[in-house]
Amino acid sequence: xxxxxxxxxxxxxxxxxxxxVRRDLRTAPLTAWFGxxxxxxxxxxxxxxxxxxxxxxxxxxxxxxxxxxxENWLGTDQIGRDTLSRLIFGARNTIGIALxxxxxxxxxxxxxxxxAALKRGLLDQGISRVVDAFLAIPVLIxxxxxxxxxxxxxxxxxxxxxxxxxxxxxxxxxAVALNSVVMDYVESARLRGEGMGWIVFKEIVPxxxxxxxxxxxxxxxFVFLTISALSFLGVGIQPPTADWGSMVAESKSLISFGRPxxxxxxxxxxxxxxxxxxxxxxxxxxTSGLRDGH
Amino acid sequence: MHPxxxxxxxxxxxxxxxxxxVSVIIFSSLEMLPGGYAENVLGQSATPETVAAFKRDLGLxxxxxxxxxxxxxxxxxxxxxxxxxxxxxxxxxxxxxxIAPRLxxxxxxxxxxxxIAVPLSLLLGAMAALYRNSWFDxxxxxxxxxxxxxxxxxxxxxxxxxxxxxxxxxYPNSTVSIGTPFVEHVYRAALPALTMTLVIxxxxxxxxxxxxxxxLASPYIEMAQLKGVSKSDVIRHHALPNAWAPIxxxxxxxxxxxxxxxxxxxVVFVYPGIGQLMVDxxxxxxxxxxxxxxxIFAATYILLNLLADIVSIVTNPRLLHPK
Numbered sequence: 001x002x003x004x005x006x007x008x009x010x011x012x013x014x015x016x017x018x019x020x021v022r023r024d025l026r027t028a029p030l031t032a033w034f035g036x037x038x039x040x041x042x043x044x045x046x047x048x049x050x051x052x053x054x055x056x057x058x059x060x061x062x063x064x065x066x067x068x069x070x071e072n073w074l075g076t077d078q079i080g081r082d083t084l085s086r087l088i089f090g091a092r093n094t095i096g097i098a099l100x101x102x103x104x105x106x107x108x109x110x111x112x113x114x115x116a117a118l119k120r121g122l123l124d125q126g127i128s129r130v131v132d133a134f135l136a137i138p139v140l141i142x143x144x145x146x147x148x149x150x151x152x153x154x155x156x157x158x159x160x161x162x163x164x165x166x167x168x169x170x171x172x173x174x175a176v177a178l179n180s181v182v183m184d185y186v187e188s189a190r191l192r193g194e195g196m197g198w199i200v201f202k203e204i205v206p207x208x209x210x211x212x213x214x215x216x217x218x219x220x221x222f223v224f225l226t227i228s229a230l231s232f233l234g235v236g237i238q239p240p241t242a243d244w245g246s247m248v249a250e251s252k253s254l255i256s257f258g259r260p261x262x263x264x265x266x267x268x269x270x271x272x273x274x275x276x277x278x279x280x281x282x283x284x285x286x287t288s289g290l291r292d293g294h
Numbered sequence: 295m296h297p298x299x300x301x302x303x304x305x306x307x308x309x310x311x312x313x314x315x316v317s318v319i320i321f322s323s324l325e326m327l328p329g330g331y332a333e334n335v336l337g338q339s340a341t342p343e344t345v346a347a348f349k350r351d352l353g354l355x356x357x358x359x360x361x362x363x364x365x366x367x368x369x370x371x372x373x374x375x376x377x378x379x380x381x382x383x384x385x386x387x388x389x390x391x392x393i394a395p396r397l398x399x400x401x402x403x404x405x406x407x408x409x410i411a412v413p414l415s416l417l418l419g420a421m422a423a424l425y426r427n428s429w430f431d432x433x434x435x436x437x438x439x440x441x442x443x444x445x446x447x448x449x450x451x452x453x454x455x456x457x458x459x460x461x462x463x464x465y466p467n468s469t470v471s472i473g474t475p476f477v478e479h480v481y482r483a484a485l486p487a488l489t490m491t492l493v494i495x496x497x498x499x500x501x502x503x504x505x506x507x508x509x510l511a512s513p514y515i516e517m518a519q520l521k522g523v524s525k526s527d528v529i530r531h532h533a534l535p536n537a538w539a540p541i542x543x544x545x546x547x548x549x550x551x552x553x554x555x556x557x558x559x560x561v562v563f564v565y566p567g568i569g570q571l572m573v574d575x576x577x578x579x580x581x582x583x584x585x586x587x588x589x590i591f592a593a594t595y596i597l598l599n600l601l602a603d604i605v606s607i608v609t610n611p612r613l614l615h616p617k
Binding site: 031132136137138141142145146148149221225232233234255263266267269273276277281 | 444572581595
């Protein structure tokens, strides 16, 4: 998601990108700085996981349920894998899967939303009514039901969540695109005889990008938390993939023995979502007052 | 017809249509699977005869429309058919009988959380709005922003670690059964209820604060202040009549959120509620149970939102005193 942050500036200030980025960063509040640094650290963990982790992702290094020691800083899990290494690999898997899902949902929901705003008429009505019905069902409940129908697997999880989330993205992108479609610059582009592709990518998209990027941060958090919750419930990402949600579930019995083992992966999840929220909150204050920060 | 009544009826109608649409979606989820549910569960090695027999056992051999009307017709009477598990044996498990005690437990837990969270967060949210930009408001703002972003199970395990493991005030698992006395039930459900309270207080406070700030910024409040109306009168006669709608929306939104959050919290505390039942049924792909749970969750969610809309319609001063 650190790749999601810079483009706003690129779009907003075409004249001198570096200067305006520097100016924005200077005025950034402490919470936003904290958020950005945490996100950067997570990104480093995710990208360089094999270099940073002391052991392999599913390498058995000792006995099960070892306490922390110089060899295994955070101890070992239920079959003797190094908890710290699994945490680091978990960054790659959990964040990666959430990121792919969110990108997919923006691809589907965003393009349908812009299309519906441009074409209006029956197409818009049709998609909007279907989306309305889906919005009436909580995502977690619907995802659970669909996973029961199609069976639990990674591909199913990504597709189901992307489609469900796309209904939420559709709503916002349609709303902001509708505001943009009626503007004079779109009208003049039409009169100039520009094609559909030009109108969408050169006129509408650059103008609706700031709210969509803010939404991307929030939707990423939501998808990330939903995937973690589903994995925690045992129907999301399946073992032996190192994933924070399932790691919480696997180590939950240890807490009764006074060991905070499930707290590590849970804290890893919480810290990232808090960081993204801080950055998004800063963006919300900076960009238009389209949404009140809640 | 009185405009209030007309708007309420319109909204009720819309709510019923939504409920029907959602029930169709939930029912047809089973039909959407390419290749069919029976073929998918039995795997590729199943012979056509096995698939046919399996479908007959589950009642899937009849047309979908017939099954939908049968399902929804019985569901509104509280009968959700029989579960897939133990179907081939002599013992047929009745879904409604399985759900009923668990539904009571879930509503017990949700009610406990709501009773603590609703008044507390309305009060704190209103205070944060009235003393905007004070240190109190700032602390509340960053604390709530932090807790909102946390997964339920993180808060749950912190509470377990502190209150059950270190301080030994509560049990880490909230086992209750049908015979559990009321006080014991409250005690055992305290930690899960506290978790959900913390989760929704953050949401509710932020929304209450935003709603009240929004309200206080409206021109008629400024007008009243400029006229020299006293502060308490501004709140009682100008702000409050218009505040019921946003407050109702905030409460309903968060109670609906509670309904979903309950799934994870129940699993953390091994609390025998409907959320845990649904998760178990998902793992065993027991569709009648899954669909019944999904319908109950979705219906609660829709009805809460409907209720909020109706409260905001009936308390809307513009509709109550039409020109």
